[in-house]
Amino acid sequence: MKITEVEIYEVEYKNTPNWHPVLIRIRTDEGISGVGEVGLAYGSGGSAGAGMVKNLAEAFLIGADPMRIEHLWDTMYRKSFWAQGGGPVVFGGMSAIDHALWDIKGKALGVPVYELLGGRCHDKLLAYANGWYHSYNHPSEWAEPIQKIMADGFKAVKFDPFRMTPDGVLTYPKRALDKVMEDLAVARVAAVREVGGPDFIICVEVHGNLGVTSAIRAGQRLEELNPFFYEEPVDALNVDVMAKVAESVNIPLAAGERLYTRYGFRQYIERQALAILQPDLGLAGGIMEVKKIAAHAETYNIHIQPHNCASPVMTAASVQVDACIPNFIIQETFPYRPAEHYEVVLNPLEKQIVDGYLPIPTEPGLGVELNDDFLKNQPCVRVK
Numbered sequence: 001m002k003i004t005e006v007e008i009y010e011v012e013y014k015n016t017p018n019w020h021p022v023l024i025r026i027r028t029d030e031g032i033s034g035v036g037e038v039g040l041a042y043g044s045g046g047s048a049g050a051g052m053v054k055n056l057a058e059a060f061l062i063g064a065d066p067m068r069i070e071h072l073w074d075t076m077y078r079k080s081f082w083a084q085g086g087g088p089v090v091f092g093g094m095s096a097i098d099h100a101l102w103d104i105k106g107k108a109l110g111v112p113v114y115e116l117l118g119g120r121c122h123d124k125l126l127a128y129a130n131g132w133y134h135s136y137n138h139p140s141e142w143a144e145p146i147q148k149i150m151a152d153g154f155k156a157v158k159f160d161p162f163r164m165t166p167d168g169v170l171t172y173p174k175r176a177l178d179k180v181m182e183d184l185a186v187a188r189v190a191a192v193r194e195v196g197g198p199d200f201i202i203c204v205e206v207h208g209n210l211g212v213t214s215a216i217r218a219g220q221r222l223e224e225l226n227p228f229f230y231e232e233p234v235d236a237l238n239v240d241v242m243a244k245v246a247e248s249v250n251i252p253l254a255a256g257e258r259l260y261t262r263y264g265f266r267q268y269i270e271r272q273a274l275a276i277l278q279p280d281l282g283l284a285g286g287i288m289e290v291k292k293i294a295a296h297a298e299t300y301n302i303h304i305q306p307h308n309c310a311s312p313v314m315t316a317a318s319v320q321v322d323a324c325i326p327n328f329i330i331q332e333t334f335p336y337r338p339a340e341h342y343e344v345v346l347n348p349l350e351k352q353i354v355d356g357y358l359p360i361p362t363e364p365g366l367g368v369e370l371n372d373d374f375l376k377n378q379p380c381v382r383v384k
Contacts, residue, residue: 001108002029003064006057006383008050009375011311013340020046021311022092023344024053025370026100028066032107035370036099037313038092039282045089050381052093056080057383061097067108069101069288088283091260098286099317099366106365113366114323117291124357125322128156128203130309131334137168139184139191146195155356156201156228156330157192161185162209162218175211177218186221193225201228201330204251208232208258212241219249228330229254229276229305243273254278257307261285265293269300276329280307281317294325303329311341312348316361316368319349323360331358343374 005027013019022038038049060075076094077083083090106113114120129149136142149157162173162185173181192202204227210218215233222230230251234241236258246253252275259265261284268274277297279290294304304327306318315333322328334341335350342348346369352359361367 001032001066003027003061003066004029004384006053006061008053008381008383009378010046010050011344011375011378013338015338015340018042019341021313021344022046022050022053022096023311023313023370023375024096024100026061026066026097026104028104030108032104034066034100034103034107035313035366035368036096036103037282037310037317038096039280039310039314040088040092041310045092048089049092049096052089053096054381054383056093056097062383066101066104069098069105072101073098073286073288087260088258091285092283095282095284095286095289098288099281099313102287102320103365110364112323112361112364113287113320114360117287117321117324120323120360121326122323122328122360124359125319125328125331126156127154127331127333127353127356127358128158128201129154129335130158130332132157132336133159134163134170137164137166139187142188142191143195146192150196150200152335153353153355154335156203158203158205158231158332159188159192160205160207161188162206172207172209175209175214177210177214182214182218182221185218186225189222189225189227198226202226203228203231203254205231206233208235208255210234212244215245216248219245219251223250227251231255231278232257239267239271239273242268243271246273246275252276254305256280257283257309259284261289262292262296265296269297269302272300272302274302276303276305278305278307280309281321282310282314287317287321290321291325294321294327298325298327301327303327305330305332308332309334312345312350313366313368313370315349316345316366319358319360320366333358343371345369346371
């Protein structure tokens with residue numbers, strides 16, 4: 001089997017112009033194709049990730065054997081030059097290619113990807129709902145959406161209580177929180193706890209935006225509200241700073257969406273600065289790389305919660321890894337996005353969540369297929 005073509009889509013949505021998933025499809029001479037995604041649908045960098053896939057495809061993929069996944073990953077890592085010390089663009093491109101290669105291999109062998117990685121450890125996967133809270137300001141406004149989420153069967157949510165200012169501006173907080181903003185953030189978490197009750201899972205996100213003093217002070221105030229985790233309270237680039245917060249706050253710390261490959265996670269694992277690692281399947285290096293990160297973390301009894309802020313393709317890739325790692329703890333999902341966000345595939349897993357749990361697909365490969373009727377009107381670059 002040989003790779004004959006790589007398609008790269010920079011998806012453009014009508015109603016959400018700032019959201020641009022980068023999807024790829026690798027085709028082979030035997031008619032089997034695989035799909036993948038660069039984890040740069042948000043922020044700045046999607047076009048760079050698409051360009052990286054193009055460059056990697058031209059240099060290393062056309063004519064290659066797609067079944068030799070580890071060999072191709074190592075080739076891209078060592079011969080692209082920039083991957084040895086790279087960041088989200090180069091590893092985003094490599095991740096998307098890795099997804100598609102595993103999808104091809106699973107389809108060729110007639111099994112889900114997780115069967116090629118050791119088989120299932122779980123029968124279903126606990127999920128939390130994210131992306132639901134950006135319109136709510138005063139704590140009194142948070143009761144209704146939480147009631148709806150619970151009615152939909154979810155047992156867990158994530159939100160950033162620091163994301164909106166008291167006067168309703170959606171932005172990131174200053175490193176040094178003033179008392180008004182700190183009080184408001186704590187009150188928002190308290191409002192969710194009051195509605196959700198003692199057993200409802202609350203994941204607090206901070207996006208790495210606080211300074212050490214504010215992260216510790218706010219975290220200590222949140223302790224009595226029993227969050228499931230406290231995500232990126234400070235910038236994840238400095239492991240010592242994260243460790244300082246972990247030592248001072250009695251809430252499990254989580255981070256990892258801006259860490260890449262086993263090398264980027266090594267210091268966090270060995271320092272035990274985090275209780276929950278959040279590698280992104282579309283940025284950390286792909287399926288096998290996250291499997292390796294999870295195995296290293298397992299030696300320190302650290303849990304894995306894949307970061308997932310992308311299209312349903314990324315959800316499908318994440319679930320394949322979740323299914324086969326013993327230290328999986330919970331999976332991030334975005335079940336309340338506009339309907340068009342799920343139209344990129346034919347069978348989004350987000351629409352199959354029941355009672356707060358994701359199913360584990362049994363179809364060969366990743367278990368998800370691109371929707372060609374939707375993609376035919378999307379910008380596409382083809383490498384042959």
